[in-house]
Amino acid sequence: MSKIDNSRVNTNVPVIAVPKSAPHSEAQLSTTKGKISALLGRVPGPLIGLIVIFIGLSIMSPYFLTPHNLLNILSQISAEGVMAVGALLVIIIGGIDLSVGSVLAISSMSLAWLFRFGHLPFGWALLAGLAVGAIIGLLNGVLTTYGRLQPFIATLATMSAAAGLAVFITSGNPINGFPDWFLAITTSSIAGIPVQGVILIGIFGLTAFWLRFRPSGRALYAIGGNEEVARLAGLPVRRAKIAVYVIAGTLAAIAGLLVTSRLDSAQPTAGTADLLNVIAVVVIGGASLSGGSGSILGTFVGLLIIGVLNNGMSLLHVSPNLQPVVIGFVIVAAVMTDRRASRKQA
Amino acid sequence: MISTEAVNADPATANHTASHTASQAGESGLVCVGLVKKYGGVTVLNGVSLSVLPGNVVGLVGENGAGKSTTSAIIAGMVQADDGVMSLDGLPYQPRTPADALKAGVALIHQEIRMIPELSVAENIFLGRLPLRRGKIDRRSINESSAHMLGLLGSDTDPRRPVAGLSIAAQQEIEIARALTRDPRFIIFDEPSASLGESETARVFDQIHLLRERGVGIVYISHRLDEIGELADSIVCLRDGALAASWSERDVAKSDIVRAMVGREFVFGHSAPSDKQADVALEVTGLGRTGVFEDINFSVNRGEILGIAGLVGAGRTEMVRTIAGADRATAGTVTVEGVPVTIRGPHSSIAAGIAMVPEDRKNQGLNLDRSGAENMTLPWERKLTKSGIITKRRIIDVANRQREFLDIRGNVDIPVSSLSGGNQQKVLLGKWLVKTPRVLILDEPTRGVDVGAKMTIYQTIRSLAEQGVAIIVVSSELEEVLGLSHRVLVMAGGRQRGILSRDDATPERIMDLALATNSVVQALSPTNATTAQWSTHTVNEGNTHDV
Numbered sequence: 001m002s003k004i005d006n007s008r009v010n011t012n013v014p015v016i017a018v019p020k021s022a023p024h025s026e027a028q029l030s031t032t033k034g035k036i037s038a039l040l041g042r043v044p045g046p047l048i049g050l051i052v053i054f055i056g057l058s059i060m061s062p063y064f065l066t067p068h069n070l071l072n073i074l075s076q077i078s079a080e081g082v083m084a085v086g087a088l089l090v091i092i093i094g095g096i097d098l099s100v101g102s103v104l105a106i107s108s109m110s111l112a113w114l115f116r117f118g119h120l121p122f123g124w125a126l127l128a129g130l131a132v133g134a135i136i137g138l139l140n141g142v143l144t145t146y147g148r149l150q151p152f153i154a155t156l157a158t159m160s161a162a163a164g165l166a167v168f169i170t171s172g173n174p175i176n177g178f179p180d181w182f183l184a185i186t187t188s189s190i191a192g193i194p195v196q197g198v199i200l201i202g203i204f205g206l207t208a209f210w211l212r213f214r215p216s217g218r219a220l221y222a223i224g225g226n227e228e229v230a231r232l233a234g235l236p237v238r239r240a241k242i243a244v245y246v247i248a249g250t251l252a253a254i255a256g257l258l259v260t261s262r263l264d265s266a267q268p269t270a271g272t273a274d275l276l277n278v279i280a281v282v283v284i285g286g287a288s289l290s291g292g293s294g295s296i297l298g299t300f301v302g303l304l305i306i307g308v309l310n311n312g313m314s315l316l317h318v319s320p321n322l323q324p325v326v327i328g329f330v331i332v333a334a335v336m337t338d339r340r341a342s343r344k345q346a
Numbered sequence: 347m348i349s350t351e352a353v354n355a356d357p358a359t360a361n362h363t364a365s366h367t368a369s370q371a372g373e374s375g376l377v378c379v380g381l382v383k384k385y386g387g388v389t390v391l392n393g394v395s396l397s398v399l400p401g402n403v404v405g406l407v408g409e410n411g412a413g414k415s416t417t418s419a420i421i422a423g424m425v426q427a428d429d430g431v432m433s434l435d436g437l438p439y440q441p442r443t444p445a446d447a448l449k450a451g452v453a454l455i456h457q458e459i460r461m462i463p464e465l466s467v468a469e470n471i472f473l474g475r476l477p478l479r480r481g482k483i484d485r486r487s488i489n490e491s492s493a494h495m496l497g498l499l500g501s502d503t504d505p506r507r508p509v510a511g512l513s514i515a516a517q518q519e520i521e522i523a524r525a526l527t528r529d530p531r532f533i534i535f536d537e538p539s540a541s542l543g544e545s546e547t548a549r550v551f552d553q554i555h556l557l558r559e560r561g562v563g564i565v566y567i568s569h570r571l572d573e574i575g576e577l578a579d580s581i582v583c584l585r586d587g588a589l590a591a592s593w594s595e596r597d598v599a600k601s602d603i604v605r606a607m608v609g610r611e612f613v614f615g616h617s618a619p620s621d622k623q624a625d626v627a628l629e630v631t632g633l634g635r636t637g638v639f640e641d642i643n644f645s646v647n648r649g650e651i652l653g654i655a656g657l658v659g660a661g662r663t664e665m666v667r668t669i670a671g672a673d674r675a676t677a678g679t680v681t682v683e684g685v686p687v688t689i690r691g692p693h694s695s696i697a698a699g700i701a702m703v704p705e706d707r708k709n710q711g712l713n714l715d716r717s718g719a720e721n722m723t724l725p726w727e728r729k730l731t732k733s734g735i736i737t738k739r740r741i742i743d744v745a746n747r748q749r750e751f752l753d754i755r756g757n758v759d760i761p762v763s764s765l766s767g768g769n770q771q772k773v774l775l776g777k778w779l780v781k782t783p784r785v786l787i788l789d790e791p792t793r794g795v796d797v798g799a800k801m802t803i804y805q806t807i808r809s810l811a812e813q814g815v816a817i818i819v820v821s822s823e824l825e826e827v828l829g830l831s832h833r834v835l836v837m838a839g840g841r842q843r844g845i846l847s848r849d850d851a852t853p854e855r856i857m858d859l860a861l862a863t864n865s866v867v868q869a870l871s872p873t874n875a876t877t878a879q880w881s882t883h884t885v886n887e888g889n890t891h892d893v
Contacts, residue, residue, distance in 0.1 A: 213735040215727035222724055225713040232672055232702070232710055233725040233777075234693035292715060 045337040046284055046301045049330070053305060057312035064315055074197035075186070077307035079104075079255040079262075080274055081200045081300075084281040085207050086248030088299045091282050092211075093244050094224040094291025095144060095151035099136060100252040100278060102162035104271030107133040107253035109166045112175035112266030122179050130253045136162055137249020141242030159275075167268045175266040186262040196258050203251070208296040220244065224291030280327060281306055284334040305330060374435050375399040376421070376452065376532045376563060382429035383416050383587075388766050388796050390416050391427070394589055396582045398532060398563040403554065405578030406567045409607055409823070413587040414567045415457070418534045421565070422454035423447035434532075453525035457536040459517045463510035468492035470509050471524045495523040499553050515546035522553060533557065534565040551577060571600050583607055624648055625683070627816030628700070628785045630669065633678030638664045639840035642678065646785065646816040651807065653831030654820040655856050661840035662820045663705055666787045669818075670702035671695035672710075682784055696725060699784030703774055703791055705820070707767075711774040718758035718765065719745030722777040729781065748776035753802050768799025775803060779810070786810060789820045804830065824853055836860050 058065040083100050090097040111129025114120040120128065136158055143154035186196050210217035222230040223237055231237045252271075260266050285302030287294025306327060313323050376398045383391040391413045398404045408414050419425045421432070423441030432439040434450055441447035444454070461470050468488040469476065477484045485506075492505035501519045509517060518538060525533055538550050554564060554577060566577055574581060581598055583590045583606040591606035627648045634640035639661035646652045656662045668675040671692040680687045687698040695702075704710035712721050723730060723741045730736050730744060745758040752772040756765045762773055771792070778786065788807065792800045807830060811817050821827045827834055834851040836843045836859035843859040 213737065215731060215736055218727060218736065221716070222713060222720075225715055226709070228710050229713050230724070232670075232692050232704060234691075234696040235724070236693065292713070 046286060046298060046305060046334050049334060050301050050305050050308070053308055053312070057308065061312060061315040064312055069311070071194055071197070073307045073311045074200070075194045076311065077303050078196040078200040079258045080277055080281065081303045082203055082251050082255040082258065083274060083278045084299055084303055085203055085296070086251035087278045088282045088285070088287060088294050088296065089207070089220060089244045090151070090248050091287045091289060092220045092224045092291065092294045093241055094227070095241070095244070096155065096289065097140060097245065097248050098152065098155040098275060099140060099159040099162055100248065101271040101273070101275040102159045102166065103133050103136050103249050103252035104256040104259065104274065105166035105268055106136070106162040108256035108260045108266045108270055109169050109175065109268055111257070112260065113169050116175050116177065122182065126257065129256065130250055133249040133253025133256065134246050135249070137246040138242065140249065141245035144245070145238040145241050163272060170268065172268055174268065176264060178260070178264060182261050183264055186258060199258070204296055204300055211296060216240065221292055277306060280331050284331055286338050302334070376434055376439070378421060378430065378432045380430040381417060381420055381427045383420065383425065384428050388768070390587050392588045394584060394587070396565070398565055400531060400563045401558055401561045402579045403558055403564040403566050403577050405574035405581040406565055406584065407571065407574055407581060407603060407607060408584035408590070412584040412607070414584055415536060417584070418454055418536050418565065418567060421447070421534060422452060424454070448528050448530070451529070451531035453528055453530035453532070454534045455521050455525055455536060455538055459514065459521055461509045461517055461520065464508060466506055466508055467503055467520055468505035470520055471495065471505070471527060491527065492523065495526050498526070498556070499523060500549065515549065518550065530562065532563040532565070534567070536567045547573070571603055575600070627683055629681040631679045633665065633668065633675055633680065635664060635668055635673060636676045639837070640677070642842050644835055644842070644845060646818060648814045648816050649811050650833070651811050651817045651819060651831050653827035653834040654818060654837065655824065655827045655834055656837035656860050660837040660860065662837050663789055665837065666702060666789055666818060666820055669695065670700055670787055672702070700787065701778035701783035701785070702787040703778055703789060705789040705793060707770060707774055707794070712762050712770060714763035715761050717760055718754065718756070718762050718773045721762055721773055722748055722758070722780055724777065726780045744780060748780060751779070752776050752806060766796070768795040771795045771799060771803065775806065782813070783815060785816045785818070787818045790822065791819060792823070792826065824856065828853070
């Protein structure tokens with residue numbers, strides 16, 4: 001004997017209702033509200049921090065807020081800044097590139113060796129140096145895509161190998177003596193702005209344009225956000241990832257050129273200390289190591305924070321050994337405020 | 347002696363009855379009254395009530411998404427109800443965590459087994475409360491009591507061996523043993539038989555009978571009706587998050603239960619006859635993927651809706667995924683409007699005009715952190731550029747068109763995660779309609795979607811067909827397949843079992859094809875043996891509601 005609650009069965013039948021349109025006034029209200037909070041959510045953290053640091057240092061040191069010092073900061077951050085752009089791209093796609101510092105060293109050393117001992121014309125040696133960076137980037141890209149290695153592991157391996165080779169080439173000796181025009185890259189200015197600063201800003205500008213307005217650049221966010229979704233949307237995921245590692249390698253090699261020019265010397269251990277700074281810059285700039293987020297503007301702010309802080313602390317005679325401690329605090333503070341802002345937004 | 351009460355789904359009434367019932371059933375047992383749960387804007391439970399007495403088995407039935415798992419999660423303290431009252435032996439029962447529930451004597455056996463494969467059976471059973479002896483884990487005591495528990499269940503699994511390598515059935519027993527060490531008075535089984543074969547299921551039944559004799563109250567969730575008939579002292583049927591019906595006896599006609607479960611059968615009617623159909627849009631010949639499915643042959647005309655039915659594991663999703671380029675086919679050809687397509691990846695299929703709305707919205711369909719607009723334009727950005735540049739304004743414009751077309755309730759400029767499931771699904775659908783496809787594949791297009799959004803999606807599918815799009819709908823909801831399709835292709839064990847015209851496509855015929863050839867599959871095709879865990883138990887004639 002079975003009893004069924006018939007009224008329930010029947011009354012629960014959904015009627016095909018013509019969907020009511022959403023209440024528009026409310027939607028619009030929440031839009032403007034959303035925009036304001038989105039703006040507030042996007043500005044703070046790092047940029048406010050930068051402004052505070054800037055004002056603080058201007059008060060504390062009479063030398064800080066001078067055109068000469070500010071241009072000096074721009075020169076000081078150029079090599080790390082160029083590398084940070086590559087690191088940002090890699091982090092956006094959800095990867096990590098540990099090899100940038102070693103790539104800087106090996107490309108610098110190979111260019112110098114090819115010029116001094118391989119007797120290559122300097123222009124060719126220079127291109128070869130860039131190619132070395134690109135090739136290591138290509139290797140990173142292939143290992144992480146077709147080789148299915150985790151980026152951390154793949155780039156750990158290339159970092160180790162590249163660092164070893166850089167020392168091996170000359171048994172650890174630096175190579176000196178380059179053409180004057182090459183040295184001029186880091187000593188001359190265009191319209192009062194150091195050439196290396198112009199290079200830095202140019203690379204940031206180009207990358208910003210690519211990430212914002214070009215489909216292939218925007219695709220990086222999709223890949224980092226959810227690779228399978230990106231793949232099913234027809235995006236060339238593996239090709240894009242490889243391209244990013246190649247770009248990161250090439251940018252590290254460009255940073256290598258800048259450092260070589262600045263020192264008038266190719267040092268086998270140059271750049272090895274830069275890796276963590278570069279990642280710090282990107283993270284302070286609001287990128288998440290889990291991929292899918294990060295902006296060029298944020299990275300630039302992060303770069304300025306680190307550059308300005310290091311410069312200011314030197315002016316104030318803070319021990320160089322203590323400076324990394326301060327940077328450590330800044331990383332934590334930046335990421336925590338950033339997370340709070342994004343939570344508020346959501 | 348069992349009191350399973352149907353309470354009206356109307357929340358006001360539910361609240362009203364709440365105190366009444368709670369006090370009435372105050373003597374003994376686990377009583378839930380008027381449970382309500384909302385996720386975001388979606389009400390997944392709307393006034394569910396049930397009660398279990400010690401030594402009794404309550405069968406909890408309902409379609410996918412009816413609210414069975416949510417109900418059990420609330421009882422087991424994994425989620426908190428937004429409204430409603432629970433009591434345990436007359437005392438208020440409000441578990442905030444699974445630990446609370448266990449302390450009160452309520453255990454949940456999960457649908458998916460959660461074991462740490464590297465640890466031993468005994469360590470898994472006592473995980474989280476391993477007893478210490480002189481600072482070391484007291485292995486002897488856990489091994490002994492594990493052996494004892496497993497023995498009670500009629501299992502001879504060695505408690506010292508690692509869990510890795512044990513059969514699913516054996517792991518299920520460990521899961522039950524783990525629950526038993528807490529000495530629970532009530533146990534919820536959430537579809538324990540879903541991944542078990544016939545003999546293994548029989549063993550779980552023996553164990554449940556044993557528990558019942560020991561006075562344990564049991565909630566048994568399943569959508570296999572004859573299991574319920576065999577076990578349950580009373581039956582509670584949910585539909586769309588509300589109580590559809592309940593019976594306080596065991597001999598309930600299967601057809602009655604099915605009617606209560608499905609209820610809304612064919613309310614949206616059949617799709618209009620496909621008189622505008624013309625020209626073959628998609629032709630699939632000999633399509634196969636080694637070890638997954640083989641020899642698929644069908645064609646879909648422009649303006650036609652082809653339904654694909656079959657049980658879970660029949661190879662439906664896998665088959666459409668190869669057409670969409672998500673997986674590689676190892677045999678066969680795909681032709682779109684007479685032109686053969688070499689499918690090298692999703693991009694090839696998309697270029698040929700094949701779009702697929704995947705079944706897994708979160709992991710395959712949408713990037714939840716990004717805005718609806720960015721999600722929708724993702725596959726088309728290259729086509730949306732003007733002199734190589736794509737602007738946010740352009741993206742928003744395109745997205746707003748989709749929003750109006752699909753009646754997406756919510757802003758397209760905010761992360762998709764803040765939209766309801768139904769609106770997320772509309773965004774996903776809209777993503778693949780930015781450029782009208784030639785062939786649209788929809789894999790479970792209304793999974794986890796509320797009824798209103800469901801209707802919008804159905805209407806959209808039909809109007810697309812009227813515009814001449816060839817449509818393939820894979821669905822586990824038989825009524826959805828029957829209501830939408832002009833023809834139905836039935837798969838079982840990785841093979842095509844037949845294509846039914848609309849007139850032939852009755853639930854019985856479809857189930858027949860989805861089940862009956864079963865034994866032939868294993869005998870004839872060795873490759874299919876690996877494709878699905880196929881048990882005759884999966885295949886009961888009463889299962890028409892939930893393919």
